Every structure is written in structure tokens, then in C-alpha cells.
Amino acid sequence: MEKIFNPSGRCKIYQNYFRPVLGAAALIIFILSSSCGPGGQEVARPRVIKPGVKPGVEVFLEKHLDLVKDKKVGLITNPSGVNSKLESTAWLFKNHPAINLVALYGPEHGVRGEAQAGEYVPFYLDEKFKLPVFSLYGQSFKPEPGMLKNIDELMRKFDTQSSGKIPEENMVKGLDVLVFDIQDVGTRVYTYVATMALAMESCAELGIEFIVLDRPNPIGGKILEGAVLKYPEYSSFVGLYPIPERHGLTIGELARLFNDQFLKTKARLTVIPAEGWKRDWWFDQTGLPWVMPSPNMPTLETAAVYPGQVYLEGTNLSEGRGTTRPFELFGAPWIDGWELSRKLNSLNLPGVIFREAWFTPTFSKYQGERCGGCQLHVIDRESFRPFLTSLWIIQTVREMYSAQFEFHPDYFDKIMGNSEVRLALESGQSPEQIVNQLQAGLKEFDRLRQKYLLY
The missing domain is CATH 3.90.1150.140 (Aspartate Aminotransferase, domain 1)
Structure with a gap:
């Protein structure tokens, strides 16, 4: 049974709530460990692999091609944008007769994922896809020659700037739909969150539809941790909006929250949820293959x-x-x-x-x-x-x-x-005291996020 949610006529969310039973022979694999660490601590809990979780891209291709019929499509993606068979979303779109893919857009590290943190990613024409590839990480920013020798300084400077990371009108001119398919890691500072938010904002201002192909939060969707960002004083590319460090949301749920709570002009947003994922599942319980979403996120x-x-x-x-x-x-x-x-x-x-x-x-x-x-x-x-x-x-x-x-x-x-956490550490407060002081903000955010949950 499929339900279509369309709150205020702006955001459509497609979700199949009851998937067919995979059959009596479906395997639930328990990986057990009896090893214990010092003090009798449990080394590993049983891990249950759930078969059949479908990422949003598969659900989209099976059921929702009508959303891009007779439209010019742009795609924001990187190597983590794959289906369960490790086929890239870009390649699937390019070779699908019902999809007119006209441009690719890359986040930090680029469409191919080869650039290191903070490294400038230029515009280029991709020979394999025969498409223009636009950078959403520094199209108008070029590092100073001296900074090329210090990638950490470059990262600290570049990550806190938004210039060159918002799609300019000439980059999306002629598009009817912009699709986002990248694996997030459940952490506010991971820059793909800001890339999505800024792209959605640009599409809202230009009247372009925005589709998010959702994926599981790899570290689960129940636990919240860290400080809720102080907004707008500390808004930057490593944290645009007031959410916690470990936010417990999928990228599609974040899109819904951002669109409703923070965008001045609401995007014509459609979220295609993954099928079969539960909030307490880690990525290795989904049955999906792990593709490193960035060079320094290997596992x-x-x-x-x-x-x-x-x-x-x-x-x-x-x-x-x-x-x-x-x-x-x-x-x-x-x-x-x-x-x-x-x-x-x-x-x-x-x-x-x-x-x-x-x-x-x-x-x-x-x-x-x-x-x-x-x-x-x-x-x-x-x-x-x-x-x-x-x-x-x-x-x-x-x-x-x-x-x-x-x-x-x-x-x-x-x-x-x-700045409060750093100042508290410098004054000698214990981490437990700091964490306790952050609980009120986490509880408030937990209440806020409830209406945006899809799973």
C-alpha cells in the first residue's frame, strides 16, 4: 500500500509502507562474537543483516519516473550514489530512455570523489557521460598558491565559506528538475548536508523542482548527540542550520525539515524514501554495500x-x-x-x-x-x-x-x-558536565524533528 503525503501542497513524499514478504527462505544472518574486552566488556553484539532494503534511487526508477517525464534533469551525486548492485545513479540516469539527464553537479570531493578535503573542484566536461560537470564546492573560489601546501589551512578556510557553493543561475538555467542522490553519514558538519540545502534554496528561488532520493542514516536514526548549532551566529558550510552534531535524520528527512523551517522561499520538494529501513538499524544491517562517500570515510x-x-x-x-x-x-x-x-x-x-x-x-x-x-x-x-x-x-x-x-x-x-563548549573545556569543566548542559537543546530538537520523520 502506498501513501502520498503532500503537506501544504509543496512537499510530496512517496513511501511504500508494506513490502511483500521476501519468502520463508529469506535469511537473517547473526554474526555472533563471544569475545570480551578488559573487565568483561562485550566486544561485539549480535549483528542482524536485514535483506532487501531499497535505496531511494531504486524506488524512484521503479515507481516514480513520471516525476521527470519530458523534463530536463540535473543530478547532484558522487560515488556513493549507487543502487544495491553498485550501479551508479549517474550511469542509470544517463542510460535510461525515460530520463533526459543534461548535467551533473559535484559536492566536496567531486562527482568522482577523488578530491581531498578542502581541495578546489573545477568545472569540466565528462568524456564518459558526455555531460557538463559543475562544482558545488568552489566554482568561484580558487585557493591562493601558498595554501596548496597546507591542506588543513585550506580546509578550515574553505569549509566555513558559502561562496562558490550555491548553484548560480547559469549553472541550472534550463533545468526542470534537480535530483540529489548522495549517502550522508548522519553528522551535521559533513558538507553534503549544506550542499543539498543550498541547492534546494537555489532551486526554490528559480522555480526548479528538487527531488531527494533518500538513503539510510548509516549510524542509525534514534540517538542524538552534541550541540545544537547556535543560529545564525555560527552558520557556515560545516553547519548551516540549528541541528545537533549527530542529528538522527536521513538526508531526505533533513530536506523536509530545512524546507519547512529555514528556507524563505519554499522549494518544490519531493522526497523518495528508501524502503525497508528502520530507525535503529546501522548501515551493515541493511544488506546494502558500503561505498565510501568521501576519501576519508572508508568504513x-x-x-x-x-x-x-x-x-x-x-x-x-x-x-x-x-x-x-x-x-x-x-x-x-x-x-x-x-x-x-x-x-x-x-x-x-x-x-x-x-x-x-x-x-x-x-x-x-x-x-x-x-x-x-x-x-x-x-x-x-x-x-x-x-x-x-x-x-x-x-x-x-x-x-x-x-x-x-x-x-x-x-x-x-x-x-x-x-564557543561555549571550547570555553568550558578551557575552564576545566568535565565533558559530562558539558554534555548534561546540552541535553535541553537536544530534547527540543527531538520534538521538532518528529513531524519530518519518514521511518
Whole structure:
């Protein structure tokens, strides 16, 4: 049975609430582990893989091609825009007789996903697709020559600017519909959220329809964490609107919320939900293949720690960029990983164990320098709280290495969404105190988001 929601005539959401039973032979796979960590902590809970979750692109191609009939279509996508068979949305659209795809649009890292964080992505003509490819990450911004040697400085400057990231009229002129299909990671600072919001805003102003092909939130849709961004003082490309760091929404649900709450001119928005996803499912329970949505988001484990470890970008600690385990590894040349791991493990933080580690980044902070530090090992992702954990990492390093540790205050505050958390850490408040002070904002946001939920 299919329902069509059309609140105020502006936003249509298609959802199939009852999918056919896949058959008695459908497999539910339990991956069990009896291993325990120190203190008898459970190393891994049983993981149940749910068969048959359909991303929005499959639902769209099966049921809703009428939305683009006889229309010129643009597509915002990257390598994570694929169906369950790993066929790219761009290729499916280009080769579909009922879709007139006329242009591609790339977010940070580009349509092909090869550009590093903060790297300028230019306009080009794609030989494979025979289409123009417009950049929504710096079309009108060119880095200064000196900044090309310091990707971290470039990222901090570029991520907080909106110039060059809003589709200009000449980029979408002649389009009837702009479609968005990118895998988000459930974290406010991940720039694809802002790319979608700004594209939707541009389409609203130009009278172009906007369609979001929804995908599961890979870290689940129930847990909220972090600070609700202080708006508009801290609005930037790493956080446009007042939502928490870990917001518990899919990209389609975010589109609905943004359109209703924040866009001055409402977009002609249509959201095509995924089918079969439940809010408490992690990505590895969907049966869908993981495609890294950005160069430094290689695994689901990365996404699990990212809502906390991303704040290390606002410090002089390496967050593991330039290694094979970005955001899981962290450290600096002046850190003793053995001593730091002992101190962090003594805190008995929920769901995580710290292992001493040494690494040499191939790019980003401390390129070519041997760093001491730790690797986070999440042993129970249901109890693990990345925001609390990373506040403790920062506070512990501050205490142990007060002469060496530094904040990059402007950038830290931008990605945090306020200055209060940094000031609280500097004044010696405990991370638990800070987290408790943020609960009222999270509860208010939780009430706000309810009417935009699709699952």
C-alpha cells in the first residue's frame, strides 16, 4: 500500500509502507562474537543483516519516473550514489530512455570523489557521460598558491565559506528538475548536508523542482548527540542550520525539515524514501554495500566515530588523515601513545577501548612525521557515545600536554556550532558536565524533528 503525503501542497513524499514478504527462505544472518574486552566488556553484539532494503534511487526508477517525464534533469551525486548492485545513479540516469539527464553537479570531493578535503573542484566536461560537470564546492573560489601546501589551512578556510557553493543561475538555467542522490553519514558538519540545502534554496528561488532520493542514516536514526548549532551566529558550510552534531535524520528527512523551517522561499520538494529501513538499524544491517562517500570515510567504523573525532580538526592533533584509519587514529609527534591510552582507558568510557598507536601521515597535519597516539576500538556501538568520548580525548590531551596542545578557536567553534563548549573545556569543566548542559537543546530538537520523520 502506498501513501502520498503532500503537506501544504509543496512537499510530496512517496513511501511504500508494506513490502511483500521476501519468502520463508529469506535469511537473517547473526554474526555472533563471544569475545570480551578488559573487565568483561562485550566486544561485539549480535549483528542482524536485514535483506532487501531499497535505496531511494531504486524506488524512484521503479515507481516514480513520471516525476521527470519530458523534463530536463540535473543530478547532484558522487560515488556513493549507487543502487544495491553498485550501479551508479549517474550511469542509470544517463542510460535510461525515460530520463533526459543534461548535467551533473559535484559536492566536496567531486562527482568522482577523488578530491581531498578542502581541495578546489573545477568545472569540466565528462568524456564518459558526455555531460557538463559543475562544482558545488568552489566554482568561484580558487585557493591562493601558498595554501596548496597546507591542506588543513585550506580546509578550515574553505569549509566555513558559502561562496562558490550555491548553484548560480547559469549553472541550472534550463533545468526542470534537480535530483540529489548522495549517502550522508548522519553528522551535521559533513558538507553534503549544506550542499543539498543550498541547492534546494537555489532551486526554490528559480522555480526548479528538487527531488531527494533518500538513503539510510548509516549510524542509525534514534540517538542524538552534541550541540545544537547556535543560529545564525555560527552558520557556515560545516553547519548551516540549528541541528545537533549527530542529528538522527536521513538526508531526505533533513530536506523536509530545512524546507519547512529555514528556507524563505519554499522549494518544490519531493522526497523518495528508501524502503525497508528502520530507525535503529546501522548501515551493515541493511544488506546494502558500503561505498565510501568521501576519501576519508572508508568504513562504517569511521562514520561511527566521526561525530566526535571531527572536532580534532579544530585542534593541533592529527585526526588520522593521511592514514588508512582516519578519525580512528589520532595523535601528534609530542604524544606518548602508551601513557595516553592508559589514561583514557582508566576513564572507562562506554563502548570503547583505546590502543596505543604510532603512525606517519602521508598528508595533512604532521605529514611525514612520526606521531604517537591512540586508535579507538568501538566494542559496543549502542553504548558508545562519540561526542562524549572525543571531548574526553581533547580534555585529557590538554591536561597531559598543556604546553603543546592548541585549539584553532575559530574553526573549532564553527564545527561545534558555538564557543561555549571550547570555553568550558578551557575552564576545566568535565565533558559530562558539558554534555548534561546540552541535553535541553537536544530534547527540543527531538520534538521538532518528529513531524519530518519518514521511518
